[in-house]
Amino acid sequence: MPARTGAEFLQGLKEAQAEVWIRGERVDDVTSHKSLQGCARSLASLYDMQHDPQLKSEMTYESPTTEDPVGLSFLVPRSTEDLEKRRAMMTNWARSSCGMMGRSPDFLNVVITAWGTAGEFFARNRPEFQKNVEDYYVYARENDLTLTHTLLNFQKSRRAGVIDNIDEQIALTIVKETDAGVVVKGSRLLATLGPLSDEIAVYPTRTHMVGEEAWRQSFAFAIPCNTPGMKFLCRESVDHGRSSFDHPLGSRFEEMDSIVIFDNVLVPWERMFLLGDVEICNTYGAQTGYTLHTGHQVTTRNVAKTEFMLGLASLMVKTLGSGDIDVNQQRVAEMIVYLEVTKACLRAAEADAFENKWGVTCPDPAPLNAARQLFAETLYPRMVEIVQLLGSSSLMALPTEADFETVLSPDVSRYLATDTATARDRAKLFHLAWDAACSAFGGRQLLYERYFAGDPVRNAMLMYSSYDSGPLVDRVKEFLDWEE
Numbered sequence: 332m333p334a335r336t337g338a339e340f341l342q343g344l345k346e347a348q349a350e351v352w353i354r355g356e357r358v359d360d361v362t363s364h365k366s367l368q369g370c371a372r373s374l375a376s377l378y379d380m381q382h383d384p385q386l387k388s389e390m391t392y393e394s395p396t397t398e399d400p401v402g403l404s405f406l407v408p409r410s411t412e413d414l415e416k417r418r419a420m421m422t423n424w425a426r427s428s429c430g431m432m433g434r435s436p437d438f439l440n441v442v443i444t445a446w447g448t449a450g451e452f453f454a455r456n457r458p459e460f461q462k463n464v465e466d467y468y469v470y471a472r473e474n475d476l477t478l479t480h481t482l483l484n485f486q487k488s489r490r491a492g493v494i495d496n497i498d499e500q501i502a503l504t505i506v507k508e509t510d511a512g513v514v515v516k517g518s519r520l521l522a523t524l525g526p527l528s529d530e531i532a533v534y535p536t537r538t539h540m541v542g543e544e545a546w547r548q549s550f551a552f553a554i555p556c557n558t559p560g561m562k563f564l565c566r567e568s569v570d571h572g573r574s575s576f577d578h579p580l581g582s583r584f585e586e587m588d589s590i591v592i593f594d595n596v597l598v599p600w601e602r603m604f605l606l607g608d609v610e611i612c613n614t615y616g617a618q619t620g621y622t623l624h625t626g627h628q629v630t631t632r633n634v635a636k637t638e639f640m641l642g643l644a645s646l647m648v649k650t651l652g653s654g655d656i657d658v659n660q661q662r663v664a665e666m667i668v669y670l671e672v673t674k675a676c677l678r679a680a681e682a683d684a685f686e687n688k689w690g691v692t693c694p695d696p697a698p699l700n701a702a703r704q705l706f707a708e709t710l711y712p713r714m715v716e717i718v719q720l721l722g723s724s725s726l727m728a729l730p731t732e733a734d735f736e737t738v739l740s741p742d743v744s745r746y747l748a749t750d751t752a753t754a755r756d757r758a759k760l761f762h763l764a765w766d767a768a769c770s771a772f773g774g775r776q777l778l779y780e781r782y783f784a785g786d787p788v789r790n791a792m793l794m795y796s797s798y799d800s801g802p803l804v805d806r807v808k809e810f811l812d813w814e815e
């Protein structure tokens with residue numbers, strides 16, 4: 332099947348009827364539910380971009396099996412040019428959501444693609460898993476799937492080793508093997524976009540190694556979200572069903588986060604990629620190389636998001652006439668620095684790309700890890716703060732769209748206009764700034780950027796232990812030994 336259209340994506344979700352719960356209510360149709368429909372429409376528009384005559388050649392490539400056009404984020408990169416092509420495609424998707432949709436389907440498409448190239452790694456666990464993972468990559472590509480993923484277990488206790496204790500566990504765990512497949516039971520957090528995805532990938536993460544005895548929690552698989560026994564429990568929505576004037580981001584890009592409950596879920600054998608091998612489980616990311624490709628996708632999106640935040644800040648000072656104030660110029664300039672640094676890291680990662688043992692061209696992880704860590708801990712929180720500092724009371728002196736339709740409208744129009752903007756244009760812009768930096772949507776964005784790729788403290792610890800600072804230490808020692 333060629334790259335999907337938006338209508339095909341929505342129809343797929345409608346028919347699947349996965350078990351989704353939100354605010355005590357079972358959702359009949361996620362595509363028309365008031366808390367989810369805005370994002371469903373935005374996702375559909377991403378798929379439609381694949382058929383836009385102006386963009387088609389940037390968004391798709393020829394399927395090696397059917398010769399139909401398929402989504403370009405499924406491309407196996409074999410050169411730096413391939414990485415650049417993939418970046419151009421991902422940029423189109425990221426810009427269309429102002430960088431606010433972390434889970435546009437390319438995020439997981441690049442993961443599944445990396446797995447599909449590393450079949451021999453999976454065969455080390457069980458020979459048949461190589462075919463499973465290679466087939467799954469082709470299946471995902473040819474059916475243009477939207478995936479969610481879940482990597483972490485709840486932690487009832489922080490005591491070391493509790494995950495190994497099968498009686499106490501609440502973690503997702505292998506219950507038994509049958510002729511049809513493997514039965515799993517337990518819970519996972521979180522699955523962002525879970526309610527709006529076709530399938531869920533469940534696999535290990537490098538930030539949470541499993542213990543030596545935890546073979547029952549060592550696995551990787553992917554199954555449809557409507558598999559019997561699987562339930563998605565949503566948090567409260569940040570799409571309040573308001574107009575795109577009042578909530579320009581929340582009404583469009585609420586990619587819901589959900590807890591996933593697996594109630595004796597049968598994973599068919601052909602969807603099993605890893606089972607019961609702790610060592611393979613703990614080297615999964617490094618061996619398949621998937622994290623390099625998510626790093627490429629995430630940094631591409633971070634560039635688009637920084638471009639948006641810089642554009643927003645620039646328009647805010649222009650609208651308020653506060654661009655001549657030196658401290659505001661300094662704040663906007665700070666964002667320019669962030670953008671250029673993030674772009675430079677992305678380009679450096681492509682320029683220093685290397686071929687991994689599976690013959691795949693991978694971006695250099697060093698600048699990508701640096702850019703991701705910086706964005707999560709410093710750049711994004713600071714950009715949100717700058718929008719708050721530039722906006723100040725204008726983020727609160729904010730009539731809604733309805734207020735322009737009342738008898739107050741002439742007053743509102745008179746008192747809120749600035750030298751460069753009508754009251755309506757000002758209100759529209761500052762609703763956008765508020766949604767980016769102050770609303771529930773904005774708060775969730777900040778939390779997402781801080782944590783979605785793992786806790787920054789653990790990530791820093793990994794960087795500390797894996798970075799080769801030996802030659803730098805030697806140079807310092809040489810200097811200390813320098814005697815004149």
Ligand SMILES: Cc1cc2nc3c(=O)[nH]c(=O)nc-3n(C[C@H](O)[C@H](O)[C@H](O)COP(=O)(O)OP(=O)(O)OC[C@H]3O[C@@H](n4cnc5c(N)ncnc54)[C@H](O)[C@@H]3O)c2cc1C
Pocket residue numbers: 480481482483520521522523524538588775778779782783784785786787788789
């Ligand atoms: C909006 C959002 C969306 C997400 N989406 C997904 C998703 O789609 N799929 C998915 O699998 N996960 C998702 N996550 C989960 C994400 O991977 C985790 O939040 C992240 O790994 C941190 O784990 P935690 O939340 O359990 O934090 P905790 O482990 O509870 O840590 C809380 C704090 O304690 C500190 N801490 C705890 N233990 C240690 C330790 N051993 N060493 C050092 N510091 C420690 C950390 O610094 C952290 O600040 C999402 C998270 C958020 C917030």
